[in-house]
Amino acid sequence: MAILKLEDDTILTDINDISQELAPLNIQLNRWAVGNDSQLRSLLAQDSLDEDKKEQVLKALDGYFNQLQQIAGYQSRDLIVLHPRVPNLDELMVKFDQIHTHADDEVRYVIDGEAIFGFVRPDGSQVELTVQKEEYINVPAGTEHWFHLTPARRIKAVRYFISTEGWVPQYTDKEIRLHRALA
């Protein structure tokens, strides 16, 4: 269940309240079921997945990718698997935990675990959104945002791409005011 933290420490959990606070950013937040396939569920329960198992997971969820392909021309998808035993996990995360934008929409489908997406709103205020399992988020291209793990340090998320360049950040050198203030 999504949780939104505002800069004044307000915590919102009602999806309508969250959508209202995110409306100026045109961020889409939906619930997408993973389903009851036992093989998929057993794969998602594993910490790490080799490339073959990642592809099995992606194929099992390609119904959503096919929809994105048809309605918006998405061309590729990959699977991010992060957990506490990933070597140099903190170093890996540094590139995400700085305010950046992408030329593509940032489209993520969390299928296990959770993570935090932070946003700079048009009025300059900052918010942090915890996105959890079976939640889909679409952050429009050009949105200033950052990303980090929760204390659980565990997420599996499908990333969908329109362009073929993959993950390219444009850093904006703004300070993550909210995160530091509440850390």
Ligand SMILES: CSCCC(=O)/C(O)=C/O
């Ligand atoms: C869960 S996807 C990893 C984070 C990412 O791709 C991104 O761009 C964060 O801002």
Ligand SMILES: [Fe+2]
């Ligand atoms: Fe990003």
Ligand code: NI
């Ligand atoms: Ni934070």
